[in-house]
Amino acid sequence: MTPKRKKILIxxxxxxxxxxxxxxxxxxxxERENISKPExxxxxxxAPLQNGASVVSGNIRNWGAYLQGVDNIRxxxxxxxxxxxxxxxxxVDLAEYQQENERLRDLLNMxxxxxxxxxxxxxxxxxxxxxxxxKTLVISGGEDAGFAVGMPVVSAQGLVGRxxxxxxxxxxVLLITDREGAISAxxxxxxxxxxxxxxxxxxxxxxxxxxxxxxxENYQQIIxxxxxxxxxxxxxxxxxxxxxxxxxxxxxDIDVRSYVDFxxxxxxxxxxxxx
Amino acid sequence: MRNLRRRLVLAVLYLAAFxxxxxxxxxxxxxxxxxxxxxxFPVFAxxxxxxxYGLAHGLFAGLLMDxxxxxxxxxxxxxxxxxxxxxxxxxxxxxxxxxxxxxxSVLLSxxxxxxxxxxxxxxxxxxxxxxTLISRIILGGVVVNCFIAxxxxxxxxxxxxxxxxxxxxxxx
Numbered sequence: 001m002t003p004k005r006k007k008i009l010i011x012x013x014x015x016x017x018x019x020x021x022x023x024x025x026x027x028x029x030x031e032r033e034n035i036s037k038p039e040x041x042x043x044x045x046x047a048p049l050q051n052g053a054s055v056v057s058g059n060i061r062n063w064g065a066y067l068q069g070v071d072n073i074r075x076x077x078x079x080x081x082x083x084x085x086x087x088x089x090x091x092v093d094l095a096e097y098q099q100e101n102e103r104l105r106d107l108l109n110m111x112x113x114x115x116x117x118x119x120x121x122x123x124x125x126x127x128x129x130x131x132x133x134x135k136t137l138v139i140s141g142g143e144d145a146g147f148a149v150g151m152p153v154v155s156a157q158g159l160v161g162r163x164x165x166x167x168x169x170x171x172x173v174l175l176i177t178d179r180e181g182a183i184s185a186x187x188x189x190x191x192x193x194x195x196x197x198x199x200x201x202x203x204x205x206x207x208x209x210x211x212x213x214x215x216x217e218n219y220q221q222i223i224x225x226x227x228x229x230x231x232x233x234x235x236x237x238x239x240x241x242x243x244x245x246x247x248x249x250x251x252x253d254i255d256v257r258s259y260v261d262f263x264x265x266x267x268x269x270x271x272x273x274x275x
Numbered sequence: 276m277r278n279l280r281r282r283l284v285l286a287v288l289y290l291a292a293f294x295x296x297x298x299x300x301x302x303x304x305x306x307x308x309x310x311x312x313x314x315x316f317p318v319f320a321x322x323x324x325x326x327x328y329g330l331a332h333g334l335f336a337g338l339l340m341d342x343x344x345x346x347x348x349x350x351x352x353x354x355x356x357x358x359x360x361x362x363x364x365x366x367x368x369x370x371x372x373x374x375x376x377x378x379x380s381v382l383l384s385x386x387x388x389x390x391x392x393x394x395x396x397x398x399x400x401x402x403x404x405x406x407t408l409i410s411r412i413i414l415g416g417v418v419v420n421c422f423i424a425x426x427x428x429x430x431x432x433x434x435x436x437x438x439x440x441x442x443x444x445x446x447x
Binding site: 021036042128129136180 | 290294297304306344348350352393
């Protein structure tokens with residue numbers, strides 16, 4: 001083969017390879033119900049090893065804290081945090097119950113409680129790729145544990161995200177801080193509805209599509225609205241940190257803070273429908 | 276025999292790098308300052324063994340990432356394959372014993388692959404990343420990857436020259 005022909009052949013092969021890979025990327029760019037067999041195989045094969053490695057990293061983090069001589073304080077702090085989280089959740093639940101009771105006295109059977117609809121399945125985080133382009137977590141437990149695409153994932157501090165794909169032993173969770181993880185939410189006290197979305201860059205959230213005259217204040221709790229059918233109503237999203245008027249003067253720019261520390265998540269709960 | 280040993284060592288290195296990155300380092304919460312260990316395979320393969328090896332390692336490492344944690348199948352393979360190939364293409368006449376060459380190769384490859392990924396992912400999904408995110412990822416990655424590049428380069432160079440990764444001599 002002449003060098004010129006060889007060059008043409010190599011160029012053609014490179015072109016075909018690039019087009020094939022781009023085509024494949026395009027095919028898989030939408031949210032998929034089922035991932036391919038090679039993906040499932042590799043994810044399941046590597047999951048136990050990843051799990052082991054993440055346990056080691058968790059231990060090292062704890063060890064670092066021990067070396068700093070704050071272990072006891074940490075344990076106490078963890079206990080208090082847990083208690084605060086539980087109380088906070090109880091408070092949210094109580095406020096929610098109170099409001100629901102008032103509003104639904106005449107509209108019984110219109111809304112159902114999250115606890116009645118879902119079973120909480122606790123699982124561990126085996127990998128997080130929050131440093132990269134998309135903010136996702138990989139959790140242990142997949143189809144074998146009954147997890148499916150679309151199931152909400154929460155922690156004791158509030159909403160974490162939803163499952164976007166599963167293999168037999170793992171599931172990938174799209175965090176609410178991802179720019180594609182927007183959720184329909186409402187201010188708990190005033191029932192003002194909006195959309196909470198992440199910027200994909202930090203762990204910060206903002207609530208948009210809220211009219212300028214909405215009667216809201218700082219530190220009010222934000223919960224899921226239940227609209228859109230992705231998340232059930234009443235899951236804690238965060239609280240209002242600051243409110244500003246958009247430049248057009250028609251909508252509010254609301255800075256929302258989640259109670260969840262997305263960088264330190266080690267255990268989460270998947271909300272599995274009971275029926 | 277030597278070839279088999281070399282492949283086994285490579286497979287172990289890939290697995291170790293993958294687990295270290297996606298089971299360990301990512302969980303430490305360093306954010307954008309998390310090293311991209313798998314990218315060293317195509318970059319150093321391109322640098323030390325030429326563009327075709329860079330391309331092959333890039334395709335393999337990228338596909339591994341795509342299959343296990345990727346959003347779009349094939350995109351990392353394409354981007355890293357290109358990075359490995361171009362590293363090999365533009366460093367043929369350079370003095371490989373030089374540390375700065377390794378650091379500069381990592382810097383340029385990481386920047387190039389991140390930019391290409393951002394553009395292609397935007398085109399494929401129809402939703403482009405913000406410039407702030409792109410610059411954050413590139414700056415954070417460049418700092419940490421360039422810092423550890425010399426630490427990894429030395430054992431890789433030694434192993435390729437007279438160690439377990441040494442290739443079989445070409446037949447006459």
